Amino acid sequence: MTYDLLIRSGTIVDGLGGEPYVGDVAVHDGVIAAVGAVDGDAAREIDATGLLVTPGFVDLHTHYDGQAIWSDRLTPSSAHGVTTAVMGNCGVGFAPCRKEDHEVLVDVMAGVEDIPGVVMTDGLPWTWESFPEYMDALDAGKRDIDVAVYLPHSPLRVYVMGQRGADRAPATAQDLAKMRALAKEAIEIGALGFASSRLAIHKTESGAQIPSYDAARGEIEEIARGVVDGGGGLLQFVPDIPAGGYQPVLQTVFDVAEEVGLPVTFTLVVANTGEPTWPDAITMVEKANSRATAGSVVTAQLLPRPIGLIIGLQLTANPFVLYPSYREIAHLPLAERVAEMRKPEVRARILADKPGDGHPILYVAQAWDWIFPLDDDPQYEPDPSTSIGARARARGVSPMEEAYDRLLDNEGQAMLLVATSNLENNSLDTVGQLLHREDVVLGLGDGGAHYGMICDASYSTFFLAHWARDRKSGQFTVAEAIRELTSVPARVAGLGDRGRIATGYKADLNIIDHAALRLHKPVITYDLPAGGRRLDQSAEGYIATLVSGQIIAENGVPTPARPGKLVRGRKPAPVSG
The missing domain is CATH 3.20.20.140 (Metal-dependent hydrolases)
Structure with missing residues (x-):
């Protein structure tokens, strides 16, 4: 038989928690046509030797209700192996x-x-x-x-x-x-x-x-x-x-x-x-x-x-965003604002100020022992000694002074993680x-x-890298981690046609270099309507992501394919699966 796509010699992780095994996955007309030792040809073959072949991830909690209207890409999620998002x-x-x-x-x-x-x-x-x-x-x-x-x-x-x-x-x-x-x-x-x-x-x-x-x-x-x-x-x-x-x-x-x-x-x-x-x-x-x-x-x-916020001078929140003295300069371009904040008299005035009224969530930007620098190797289970509070105690300064100084790092482009819970x-x-x-x-x-x-839509990459590779205690096996990212949320959502590698199931798939899987630091982009700002985050290690058998990203680079559909209602499992 001639297939649309044939993934050869990958380590198949079935999504149900079964022991991974080496085999082939064939795709035809948007569904998985054969699994195991597959004979036949394909319009394209991918050599997945040494790589994981998994079902696409299902994200139960998103808010793409607007972005799904104005954009044809649902990033960050689609950059992290997610192939179905529930809004x-x-x-x-x-x-x-x-x-x-x-x-x-x-x-x-x-x-x-x-x-x-x-x-x-x-x-x-x-x-x-x-x-x-x-x-x-x-x-x-x-x-x-x-x-x-x-x-x-x-x-x-x-x-x-x-x-x-x-x-x-x-x-x-x-x-x-x-x-x-x-x-x-x-x-x-x-x-x-x-x-x-x-x-x-x-x-x-x-x-x-x-x-x-x-x-x-x-x-x-x-x-x-x-x-x-x-x-x-x-x-x-x-x-x-x-x-x-x-x-x-x-x-x-x-x-x-x-x-x-x-x-x-x-x-x-x-x-x-x-x-x-x-x-x-x-x-x-x-x-x-x-x-x-x-x-x-x-x-x-x-x-x-951790559930939390990312704060900084270019973002919605920072520890001084409600301070009238900071608000006086908040409208300035970043370089000018940084220059002002480095003036001793401006620094003293802001540090001596008190916050005004604002959204309740902004007040957590002063939870000093739960605020951590977020650098090029972002840590989401950070060492307590790296918190703003701990760093301030080590320096002999107030937490507000330490936070103020860290916000000015990298010419004001520094980001801090506020871990509000889960630690x-x-x-x-x-x-x-x-x-x-x-x-x-x-x-x-x-x-x-x-x-x-917030930029937590990358949690799938974190979970698979941290919990199923790097963490030494409480670890998940790769099979367990993939199950949690695929068939389990699919079952909860009532989407029985996906989340599993078996014949007849929807050909939503990831090919992953697990050893190379790595999160990048979040970045600020201005690609929303009206030039709106948002946080985005990419990763290394995703060799390919497929939706309905079409490759939507390869080696972290999106393709022109736009096969995503609106899922109308709950779906039964394929009879042949």
Whole structure:
């Protein structure tokens, strides 16, 4: 037989955790046609001797809702082996939305996801109003990887209730009936499920709580029933973790899910300090799953490295961004600002100042013992002795002075990592223990959001390099790591046609030089609409990434291929697989 592509003599990692083995993978018409010792020819052959051949990665938590409209490349994710990205997380997005509510949703996304308003107003054509029309807009676009979408709660609420929804007024019986009907419609035309958030720091750019923040149990239940009416799907939820642990709101969602028979996936974090709250969450998950029917299983999503921010003089946040004395010069071009900051009198004035009002997330830029330099070899499990606090103590200066000086490194282009969570006991040990659990899955990379503060969409590369190669304790085998990046998230999302190397499965594949896998330092680019700024991050070690059998990147260089599609609805596993 003649195939479209034949990958020869690679170390096949099947995605299910099976022992890797050397063999061939043949691709025809976008699917895996043969695996093992394959006879035949192909339009192209790739020699993968000594390289891993894996399924494409599935990222459960992204925010490419806008970028998937204005761009044909979903980077950083597609540069890190991701071939399917799930959007609409945290209950925020751009549909459904009436024309008069465009500014409301822009305000939400600018505040919650750090996407500049001008990027959205210039980058989005707003050719849709309903959620089905937005799905059609996605379907019409060309992009490098596949996308799937949740129905987001905040746009739904505003669409049904108008300003009352934005103001978080209680929903009436009529409102609830409309939400249920629209949820049913969304599932029927291909939404993977429904997403919502109760996180207190999820605020609009104008400072208000997001529309979904304190939605009542009855509202969650009616929307969930709409999901059931439409054929079922996944409930994604962000609890208000800093405001008092995972009870009782998360329990309410678990109870609703159990009652209607739907699975749930939610955000889990491990606090750096204080009384741990994650054990309570795990206990809740265990109890929920012990009672679960076939349709209602709970999973916690956890990032395999610290959740945090990247700060610097060119980015959204730095330790002085709320200081009036710094704001006086913040508008200056970088070189001029650096020159000003190096003046002794300016330095003294800024260091003696006090912060003004601003978004709550900006205040974490002074968590001195959890702020670390981020250099050309970025460390995401950093040595505590390298923190700004520790460096300041060693120098005999204040942490503010040390931070000020480090921000001026590299002519003001220095970046610092603020590790806000996941470093319990100054290590990732707890994170590793949790990720070995079947009810905890990888997620929270946030690709497509937090453009000026976060670049965690590269977590797949970090996980495979750090946890399955470099780390000496709590390590994952390569087979285990690939399973966590492929078949596990595919299963959670309900996408049974991918995440595995077997005949009949979608030919989303990676060819990886595991020994050479390396993350580069994040860089600032200005490739968003209206010249908007974002953080991007690349890697070495990806020899090729394929989507539907087409190579979208080779040796870190993107190709012209744009085979990515909108995934409409859950997918069964191939019969032949």
